[in-house]
Amino acid sequence: MDDYSKLSNNKLWKSLKEFHNEDDVLKMKHDEFLDGVTDEFDSSKLSGISRRKFFALLSASAALTATACTNYRDKGEIIPYNKRPEEILPGAANYYASTCNGCSLSCGILIKTREGRPIKVEGNPDHPVSRGKICAKGQASILDLYDPERLKAPYFNGKETSWKNVDSTVINILNETQKNGKQIAIVTDTIVSPTAKKVLDDFTAKYQNTKIYSYSLVNDFIRRQAWSECYGTDEYPAVKFDDANIILTLDADFLGNEGNYIENMRKYVSKREVVDKLNFNRLYAAEGRMSSTGMMADYRLKVAPSQQLNFVLGIIYELNKINPHLQLDKSISARLKKFSLLDSADGEKFKHLIKDLNDNRGKSIIYAGDSLSKDVHLAVNYLNEVLGNTILYDYKSSFKNIVKHSTKEEITSLINSMNQGKVGIIIHYESNPVYTMPKDFGYESALKNVKTVISLTVSENESSAYANYTLPTNHSFEAWGDAYAREGFYSLQQPVISPIFNSRQKESVLLSWISANPNSYQEDIYHQYLMKSFNSDVFVKANSLADAKTFWYSALHDGIVRKNGTRQITRFNNIVLNNIKEIIPGNNFIVHLTESYFVGDGRFANNGWLQELPHPVSKITWDNYASISPITAKQLNVQMNDFIEVSLDGRKLVLPALIQPGVHERTINIELGYGRTKAGEVGKNVGFNSVELMTKNWVYSPFLFENASIRKSEGSHKLVSTQEHHSLDDTFVKDFHYSRKIIQEGTLEKYIKEPNFLNEEKENLVSITNEIKYTGHKWAMAIDLNKCTGCSACISSCNVENNIAVVGKEQVERGREMQWIRIDRYYSGQPDNPIVSNQPMLCQHCDNAPCENVCPVNATNHSPDGLNQMVYNRCVGTRYCSNNCPYKVRRFNFFNHRDHFADAYYDNDLTSLMYNPEVTVRSRGVMEKCTFCVQKIMEARSNAIRDGKELKGSDVVTACQQACPTNAITFGDANDPASQIAKLRKHNLSYHVLEELNVKPNVTYIAKLRNTHSEEK
Amino acid sequence: MSTVDYTRELSVLEGKPPLRELDDLISKPLETKPNRKFFIALSITLSMTALLVIGLGLTFYYGIGMWGNNIPVGWAWDITNFVFWIGIGHAGTLISAILFLFRQKWRTGIARFAEGMTIFAVMTAGLFPLIHVGRPWLAGYLFPYPSQNSIWVNFTSPLLWDVFAVSTYLTVSLIFWYVGLIPDLATLREKTTNKIKKIIYSVTSLGWRFSNRHWQHYEMVYLILAGFATPLVLSVHTIVSFDFAVSVIPGWHSTIFPPYFVAGAVFSGFAMVQNVLIIVRKIFNYEHIITVDTLEKMNKVMLLTGSMVGYAYAMEFFIAWYGGVEAERFTFLNRALGPYAWAYWIMVTCNVVSPQLFWIKKIRRSIKTMFVIAIFVNIGMWFERFVIIVSSLSRDFLPSSWHHYTPTYVDGMILIGSFGFFFTWILLFAKALPVVSMAEVKAVVEGSQPSHKDH
Amino acid sequence: MENIDRKNFFKTIGKGALIVALSSALPIKFFSKAAHLSRQSNPKIKIHPSAVKRNKA
Structure with missing residues (x-):
C-alpha cells in the first residue's frame, strides 16, 4: 500500500495546529456544532415564505407594478373593426361626389370621408362650371355637419316629441286647413333642385290651398327681370370673361361674391398669364365700395351706385363721340349727356376706358352688379349690344330659374292674408324669413296670427323661434338632392353618412305629408322619388347605352350628368330703352348692402371658422361695420370703431364705422348676414343686423338706398382685425411693403x-455656412x-x-x-x-x-x-x-x-x-x-x-x-x-x-x- | 480744493473699531429675535410672493394665454423680468470677485451682501425660463439627458446656452458665497450658546479651526473661485444678450449687445445693491462699515457703466442710420416715436440722464439723492429690456404681422411677485446669516494688518 | 429577536407592494370609462348605405 491508499483512511487536517490537535482547535471543533444550537429550531414555526419564495414575490410584485404603469393618461381605447364594413379601408379615404348646398350656385363637391366620417370638402373636377374648386364657405361648411347645436329631434312648442306624433298631427292640420279654405303657405329660400320643385308641385296638387313663396335675402332677380324685358327670358347667360380683353364692372364683385365667382375667377385669370405665355386683359372696376374686384382692377373708378346709370349713359355718349358709326337707338341718343361726376384723377382712366371699349368691340364686356337698379341693367345690356359684346354671352351655360323669386306684391298679399287669419299653416322650408325679410313687411308680427307655424331647419333660427313645430332636417351631407342651376348639365347630391340625429330630409317630410299617412315614412322615401324623377327626366333623354340602374350609379359616381341644352338667342328689345328711368342722385349718402363674403346671408353665422376668416379687404373678423371713406370720416369727426347712426326714412341702424380707403365719399357699404339673434352660441349677436335698413318699398333696388344720413353716435365698438390699421397718410409707416421689397410689382x-x-x-448673397445639398x-x-x-x-x-x-x-x-x-x-x-x-x-x-x-x-x-x-x-x-x-x-x-x-x-x-x-x-x-x-x-x-x-x-x-x-x-x-x-x-x-x-x-x-x-x- | 490725501491709503472703515465690537455688531441681528419692523417687512414681501404664486398657478393651470403675449410678441414681461433679474445679479459677483482680484479693499463691507443678492437675483431670474415655456412640466427637455430617441438639446440655440450659463452662474456663486461664509460661520459657532444653532453652525462651518493651514487653504480657494466667478460676470450676460443678438430681428440683430448688456447689468445691479445697502446700513447701524466712501465708489461705477449704456444707445441709432437697412432704421425711429415711445423716453431719461448727475461730488455723497437716482436707474433698466424686447417684436419686417402688446393682470402679479420673492430671501438672509463678512472686514480695519510703518 | 423583526418588516413591505401592484393593475379605469361612455350619448356614425364611392383618381 502506498501513501495514496492511506489517504482515504487518514484524518484530514487544514492547519498545522489541527494536525497537532492543539487545544484551541479542538475547542473550536467542539463548538462548531454545539448542542442546543438547533434546540429552538422548529420547522413548523418557520414562515411559509422561503428565501426563494420571498425573492419570487419581490420580483413578481415589481413586474406587476411595472406593467400597471402603462398609460399614465388614459386617452381611451382604439379598437379595430370586428366586422369591417366593405366600403371602409382603415387609413384610406373615400371620396363621394355631391353638390354643395351652401348657396344657390350648387358647385360640385367631393366629400372626403375617413372611417365613415366626412372630414373634408373639395371641389369636383368633373363639374363643368366649378371644375374642382369651391369657395371658402364651401370648404368650411363641413363644420355645420358637426355643429354641436344642431337640432337632434323634433320639437313641439319647446318640448321634444316624436316624428310619428308630428306627422299625424300635421297631416290632420293640413287636411283641416284645406277643409276650412284657409291657405297653406310654404316659404322657401332659392330652389335650385328641380325634383324638390316637383315635390312642392305634388304637395300643391294634394293640398290645393297651398301657395309657394320663394324669398331669399341675396338674390339676382333684378338682373333676371332686366334680362326678361330685354331678351324675353329670365335665364341670363354666363359671360365668357375668358374671351374678354376689356372688362368693365359696375359695382359688380364678380371676382369676390357675385355670380359664380369661382367660375369667374378662373376665366378672368386665364387672361392674366405671365408664366407660360403673356396674355393680359384689362379690368376696369367702377364702384362705390371697395370690393375684391376693386382690389384686382387695373383701373378703379369711384362711382357711387346711384351714379351708375349716368355713368353708363356717359360712356355711350363718349363712345358716340369718338365713333359716330355706332348705331344708337333714337330713344337713347336723346338722353345722352356727358358724365361729369368723375373727379380729375378718374378722368384719365375714363378716357382710357372709352378708347379701350371702342378698340375692343366684340371682345369686351360690361357687367353690372346684382344690386344695381333695373335701369342700369337695361342700359348695360344695351351698351353690350351696341359694342357687339353679345358674342361673349354663353347661353349654353345660362343661369336657370327653377322657382321664381316672389314679388313684393305676392309677399305683401301673404302677410295680409296672415294678418286676416286666412293662413292656417305656414311651413318654413329651410328658410328664415323673420331674419331675411325687411321689417316693414311685418312678417314677424303676422306670424302670431297664424295658428300653426312649422320650421323645417337644420339648426334653430329666428323663424323657428316662432314655430310650433321645429323639425330638424338633414344636413346636406346626409341628404339626397339634385341641382339644375346652369344649363348644360344636371348635378346630383348624395348623402355620405346616415343621419346622425333624428332628423329627416325636408323633401321626405313633405312627401310623407303628401301621402297623408303618418306611417308611410321610410328613410329612403325621397331617394326613391329622386331616382324615379331622374329616370324620367334625365335618363330617358340621355340616350345612354347603359340600363337605368347603371346610369344612376355612374351619375352618382361622377356627380353630374351632361345635358344637351341650347337656347334660342333672342334679339334685344329696343322698347325697353324708353323705360329707363333716370334717378337724380341726391347730395346725401347712399347705403349699399352686400352679402357677407364668408357668412353669406347669415346662414353660416354659427360657423366659427368662417366668422374668424379675415374679410378680404378690411381683414376684420367676427363683425360687420359701415365702410365709409376717409373724407366722410373726417367730415363727421368719426374715428375707426366709433358708433355711427345710419338713418333712412325712419329706419335706423347704429353700428361701428370702418374707415375704408377707396370708398366713394357718398357711399356707405354694410354687409348683410350679421346681427343674428338666434344662431347658436358662436353666431348670435355677432355684428349688426343691416336688414333693419331694408324696406319692401325700395325704389332703386332692394340693396341700395338713397338719401341716407349718418351722424356720429355715442360710444365705440372694437372692430377686431388681423392686421393693424394705419392711415395711408401716415408717412411714418407708409409703403413699407414696397420699400422692403415685400411686394414687388410692375x-x-x-x-x-x-x-x-x-x-x-438683386444682390448676390454670401453664405458663411455650408449649403446643404438636397439630392x-x-x-x-x-x-x-x-x-x-x-x-x-x-x-x-x-x-x-x-x-x-x-x-x-x-x-x-x-x-x-x-x-x-x-x-x-x-x-x-x-x-x-x-x-x-x-x-x-x-x-x-x-x-x-x-x-x-x-x-x-x-x-x-x-x-x-x-x-x-x-x-x-x-x-x-x-x-x-x-x-x-x-x-x-x-x-x-x-x-x-x-x-x-x-x-x-x-x-x-x-x-x-x-x-x-x-x-x-x-x-x-x-x-x-x-x-x-x-x-x-x-x-x-x-x-x-x-x-x-x-x-x-x-x-x-x-x-x-x-x-x-x-x-x-x-x-x-x-x-x-x-x-x-x-x-x-x-x-x-x-x-x-x-x-x-x-x-x-x-x-x-x-x-x-x-x-x-x-x-x- | 480737495482735502483728500492720496499719499495714504484711505481706510475702509470709519474710525478704528475694536475687532470684537465688529463681531458683535455684525452678529447682533442673528442673535436677536425679529422685531415688529421685520415682521411687517416680511409680511409685505410674503404677500407680494403670494401674488407670484397665484400668478404662476393661474398660468400653469390655464396657459400662457393668461399673459399679454401674442404673435408676434412672443416674449414680453416674462423675458424682460428674466434679463432684469439676471442683470441685477452681476453687481454682486463683480463686487465680490472682480473687485477682490483688483484688491479693492472697499468691497469688504458690501461683498457678502452683494453676493447674497446675486444668488437671490439669479434664483428669481431662474424662475422665468421655467415658467415662460408653454409646457413647463416638460422643462426637463431643456437639459441634456441621454434619451432613447438619441435626441439631444440644440447646442446652437442661445436659450440652451442660457441654461448652462445661468446654472453655472448659480452654482459658482453659491459655492463662492458659501466658502466665504465658512470663517464667519465658525465665529458664530464660537459665539452662540443656543444648542440648535451650535449644531447648525458646526455642521456648516465644516470644522473650521481658524488655523494657519485653514486660512492658507481658504485664501487659495477663495482666489481661485474669484477667478472662476470673474469671467462669469462678462460671460453670463453676454450669453443672455445672445438671446437677442443671434436672431434676425431688427433691433435685436446687433453686435453691440454683449458689452452693452454687460454694462447694463452692472449698471442696474449696482443700483439695486446700492438701494438695498442704504436701507441695510441704516437698519443695522452699519454706517461705519458700509461707509459713504464705499457708496461713492459704487456710484462712480454706476456713472461709468451708465455712460457706457448711453453710448450704446447712441451707437445703435448711429449704426442703424449708417447701415442703411430700412427695417432697422425704422425700428429705432419706432422706438423713439412709435406706440412705445413713452417707454423709450422713460428709459432714456432714467438711464442716460440720471447717472450723469453723479459727476457732481455732492450728489455722489448724498445718501438721499443717490437712493432716488438708483431707483430711477432700476426703473430705466427694466424699461430698457422691455423696449428692446417688445418694441422690436411688435413691429418687425412684415407690416401685416404688426400687433400691439398689452400686459394683463397676471403679468403684473408675476412682476410684483418676483420682487416679493427676491426681498423675502433677502430678509430671511439678513436674519439668518451675517450680511457683512466679519472675517474680511476685520482684516481691513486700520492697523489690523502687520506693516513696517507705524507702531 | 432582531431577525424576526427584520423578517416581519420585509413581509409587510412585500405584502404592501403586492397589494399596490395588483390594485394599480386592476382595470378599474376601464370599468369607469365604460360606465362613463355608456352614460354619454356618442353620436352614431354610419356610412350611408346608398352612397356611391368615387373611384377615379
Whole structure:
C-alpha cells in the first residue's frame, strides 16, 4: 500500500495546529456544532415564505407594478373593426361626389370621408362650371355637419316629441286647413333642385290651398327681370370673361361674391398669364365700395351706385363721340349727356376706358352688379349690344330659374292674408324669413296670427323661434338632392353618412305629408322619388347605352350628368330703352348692402371658422361695420370703431364705422348676414343686423338706398382685425411693403419692354455656412400674385385639413389667431383710391431657417426633402422660433383652444369627429405652422411605394393649392427640372420676400403686373 | 480744493473699531429675535410672493394665454423680468470677485451682501425660463439627458446656452458665497450658546479651526473661485444678450449687445445693491462699515457703466442710420416715436440722464439723492429690456404681422411677485446669516494688518 | 429577536407592494370609462348605405 491508499483512511487536517490537535482547535471543533444550537429550531414555526419564495414575490410584485404603469393618461381605447364594413379601408379615404348646398350656385363637391366620417370638402373636377374648386364657405361648411347645436329631434312648442306624433298631427292640420279654405303657405329660400320643385308641385296638387313663396335675402332677380324685358327670358347667360380683353364692372364683385365667382375667377385669370405665355386683359372696376374686384382692377373708378346709370349713359355718349358709326337707338341718343361726376384723377382712366371699349368691340364686356337698379341693367345690356359684346354671352351655360323669386306684391298679399287669419299653416322650408325679410313687411308680427307655424331647419333660427313645430332636417351631407342651376348639365347630391340625429330630409317630410299617412315614412322615401324623377327626366333623354340602374350609379359616381341644352338667342328689345328711368342722385349718402363674403346671408353665422376668416379687404373678423371713406370720416369727426347712426326714412341702424380707403365719399357699404339673434352660441349677436335698413318699398333696388344720413353716435365698438390699421397718410409707416421689397410689382408695359426689370437690383448673397445639398425631392411652392384675389378659399381649406382651432373674437384681438396661412393686404397710393396688393403668406420652409437654430430642444428641424418640420411632442413652447421668424408665420397655442373656455364649445364628441386623423391636434403650449401638408406628402409617398412608382412632385397637392380657384398656388419638387415649380422658380418675375436676410425661403412669388398705361404706376 | 490725501491709503472703515465690537455688531441681528419692523417687512414681501404664486398657478393651470403675449410678441414681461433679474445679479459677483482680484479693499463691507443678492437675483431670474415655456412640466427637455430617441438639446440655440450659463452662474456663486461664509460661520459657532444653532453652525462651518493651514487653504480657494466667478460676470450676460443678438430681428440683430448688456447689468445691479445697502446700513447701524466712501465708489461705477449704456444707445441709432437697412432704421425711429415711445423716453431719461448727475461730488455723497437716482436707474433698466424686447417684436419686417402688446393682470402679479420673492430671501438672509463678512472686514480695519510703518 | 423583526418588516413591505401592484393593475379605469361612455350619448356614425364611392383618381 502506498501513501495514496492511506489517504482515504487518514484524518484530514487544514492547519498545522489541527494536525497537532492543539487545544484551541479542538475547542473550536467542539463548538462548531454545539448542542442546543438547533434546540429552538422548529420547522413548523418557520414562515411559509422561503428565501426563494420571498425573492419570487419581490420580483413578481415589481413586474406587476411595472406593467400597471402603462398609460399614465388614459386617452381611451382604439379598437379595430370586428366586422369591417366593405366600403371602409382603415387609413384610406373615400371620396363621394355631391353638390354643395351652401348657396344657390350648387358647385360640385367631393366629400372626403375617413372611417365613415366626412372630414373634408373639395371641389369636383368633373363639374363643368366649378371644375374642382369651391369657395371658402364651401370648404368650411363641413363644420355645420358637426355643429354641436344642431337640432337632434323634433320639437313641439319647446318640448321634444316624436316624428310619428308630428306627422299625424300635421297631416290632420293640413287636411283641416284645406277643409276650412284657409291657405297653406310654404316659404322657401332659392330652389335650385328641380325634383324638390316637383315635390312642392305634388304637395300643391294634394293640398290645393297651398301657395309657394320663394324669398331669399341675396338674390339676382333684378338682373333676371332686366334680362326678361330685354331678351324675353329670365335665364341670363354666363359671360365668357375668358374671351374678354376689356372688362368693365359696375359695382359688380364678380371676382369676390357675385355670380359664380369661382367660375369667374378662373376665366378672368386665364387672361392674366405671365408664366407660360403673356396674355393680359384689362379690368376696369367702377364702384362705390371697395370690393375684391376693386382690389384686382387695373383701373378703379369711384362711382357711387346711384351714379351708375349716368355713368353708363356717359360712356355711350363718349363712345358716340369718338365713333359716330355706332348705331344708337333714337330713344337713347336723346338722353345722352356727358358724365361729369368723375373727379380729375378718374378722368384719365375714363378716357382710357372709352378708347379701350371702342378698340375692343366684340371682345369686351360690361357687367353690372346684382344690386344695381333695373335701369342700369337695361342700359348695360344695351351698351353690350351696341359694342357687339353679345358674342361673349354663353347661353349654353345660362343661369336657370327653377322657382321664381316672389314679388313684393305676392309677399305683401301673404302677410295680409296672415294678418286676416286666412293662413292656417305656414311651413318654413329651410328658410328664415323673420331674419331675411325687411321689417316693414311685418312678417314677424303676422306670424302670431297664424295658428300653426312649422320650421323645417337644420339648426334653430329666428323663424323657428316662432314655430310650433321645429323639425330638424338633414344636413346636406346626409341628404339626397339634385341641382339644375346652369344649363348644360344636371348635378346630383348624395348623402355620405346616415343621419346622425333624428332628423329627416325636408323633401321626405313633405312627401310623407303628401301621402297623408303618418306611417308611410321610410328613410329612403325621397331617394326613391329622386331616382324615379331622374329616370324620367334625365335618363330617358340621355340616350345612354347603359340600363337605368347603371346610369344612376355612374351619375352618382361622377356627380353630374351632361345635358344637351341650347337656347334660342333672342334679339334685344329696343322698347325697353324708353323705360329707363333716370334717378337724380341726391347730395346725401347712399347705403349699399352686400352679402357677407364668408357668412353669406347669415346662414353660416354659427360657423366659427368662417366668422374668424379675415374679410378680404378690411381683414376684420367676427363683425360687420359701415365702410365709409376717409373724407366722410373726417367730415363727421368719426374715428375707426366709433358708433355711427345710419338713418333712412325712419329706419335706423347704429353700428361701428370702418374707415375704408377707396370708398366713394357718398357711399356707405354694410354687409348683410350679421346681427343674428338666434344662431347658436358662436353666431348670435355677432355684428349688426343691416336688414333693419331694408324696406319692401325700395325704389332703386332692394340693396341700395338713397338719401341716407349718418351722424356720429355715442360710444365705440372694437372692430377686431388681423392686421393693424394705419392711415395711408401716415408717412411714418407708409409703403413699407414696397420699400422692403415685400411686394414687388410692375406694369405689363414695363415687363414687355424690360423683361428682367425685377432682377436688376438683386444682390448676390454670401453664405458663411455650408449649403446643404438636397439630392432627392425638394418641396417648394410658388404663388402667382397675378392670380390671387384674396378669396381665402386656401385659408378655409387649410383650416379644415389641419384641424385649426377657432379662438374667438377676444383672442383674435390679442393677436392669437391660429390660421397657418394668411393673406396680407397692403395699401399704397392715395387714401381715396388706393392701390391694393394681396399676398398669401405661409411658412416659407427656409433652407436657412432662422427658427431652427434657436429652438433649445430641437423641436423644429429640417427634413432631407426640404421641409421645415415641427415636432409637436418635443416642443416645450419657449416661442423663440416665432420671435426669430421674419415672416411671423408661426402660431402658438396660448390656451387649449378646445376646452379652455368654460363652455368647451368645440370639445364635444360630435365636433371631435371632424378632425383629420392624419394631423395631430395640438395641445396647449405648443407651436405650430404650415407643414406643406406633410401628411399629403406622406400619403403620396406611400401610394407611390405601394404602386411601385417613383414619387413625382406633381403627385402631391397641398390643401391650399387644391382649393385655390385660380390655381395661383403651385407646389412640387424643385429638383425635378420638368416640373412647373422649377420653371416658376427661375421665372424672371419671381422673387422671394425678405430675400436679403439670406434665409433662403422656398416660397417663390410671381410679381403682379398691372395692365395700366405708362403714365401711371 | 480737495482735502483728500492720496499719499495714504484711505481706510475702509470709519474710525478704528475694536475687532470684537465688529463681531458683535455684525452678529447682533442673528442673535436677536425679529422685531415688529421685520415682521411687517416680511409680511409685505410674503404677500407680494403670494401674488407670484397665484400668478404662476393661474398660468400653469390655464396657459400662457393668461399673459399679454401674442404673435408676434412672443416674449414680453416674462423675458424682460428674466434679463432684469439676471442683470441685477452681476453687481454682486463683480463686487465680490472682480473687485477682490483688483484688491479693492472697499468691497469688504458690501461683498457678502452683494453676493447674497446675486444668488437671490439669479434664483428669481431662474424662475422665468421655467415658467415662460408653454409646457413647463416638460422643462426637463431643456437639459441634456441621454434619451432613447438619441435626441439631444440644440447646442446652437442661445436659450440652451442660457441654461448652462445661468446654472453655472448659480452654482459658482453659491459655492463662492458659501466658502466665504465658512470663517464667519465658525465665529458664530464660537459665539452662540443656543444648542440648535451650535449644531447648525458646526455642521456648516465644516470644522473650521481658524488655523494657519485653514486660512492658507481658504485664501487659495477663495482666489481661485474669484477667478472662476470673474469671467462669469462678462460671460453670463453676454450669453443672455445672445438671446437677442443671434436672431434676425431688427433691433435685436446687433453686435453691440454683449458689452452693452454687460454694462447694463452692472449698471442696474449696482443700483439695486446700492438701494438695498442704504436701507441695510441704516437698519443695522452699519454706517461705519458700509461707509459713504464705499457708496461713492459704487456710484462712480454706476456713472461709468451708465455712460457706457448711453453710448450704446447712441451707437445703435448711429449704426442703424449708417447701415442703411430700412427695417432697422425704422425700428429705432419706432422706438423713439412709435406706440412705445413713452417707454423709450422713460428709459432714456432714467438711464442716460440720471447717472450723469453723479459727476457732481455732492450728489455722489448724498445718501438721499443717490437712493432716488438708483431707483430711477432700476426703473430705466427694466424699461430698457422691455423696449428692446417688445418694441422690436411688435413691429418687425412684415407690416401685416404688426400687433400691439398689452400686459394683463397676471403679468403684473408675476412682476410684483418676483420682487416679493427676491426681498423675502433677502430678509430671511439678513436674519439668518451675517450680511457683512466679519472675517474680511476685520482684516481691513486700520492697523489690523502687520506693516513696517507705524507702531 | 432582531431577525424576526427584520423578517416581519420585509413581509409587510412585500405584502404592501403586492397589494399596490395588483390594485394599480386592476382595470378599474376601464370599468369607469365604460360606465362613463355608456352614460354619454356618442353620436352614431354610419356610412350611408346608398352612397356611391368615387373611384377615379
